Amino acid sequence: MDKTHITGTVVLFNDITGTGYIRSDTNSLFKVKHSDLCRSGYKILDEGQRVSFIAVRRDEGLCAEKVEPL
Numbered sequence: 001m002d003k004t005h006i007t008g009t010v011v012l013f014n015d016i017t018g019t020g021y022i023r024s025d026t027n028s029l030f031k032v033k034h035s036d037l038c039r040s041g042y043k044i045l046d047e048g049q050r051v052s053f054i055a056v057r058r059d060e061g062l063c064a065e066k067v068e069p070l
Helices: none
Strands: 004-014 019-024 029-033 050-058 061-069
Touching: 004 029, 019 050, 029 050
Parallel strands: 029 061
Antiparallel strands: 004 019, 004 050, 019 029, 050 061
């Protein structure tokens, strides 16, 4: 999969485990980890938050990298 910049909505993010899921505007589900967020300090996302990210395929499936709030 080519790295593609897309937008979506956070459907779940567990701030304790630092993992969650983003649903793209094309209805695909992407896993996200706190280390993939482009911000400093405490890295969390809110359910329903709009974000942009780079879509990549990893061993665990579709994932989001370089996630930024819109």
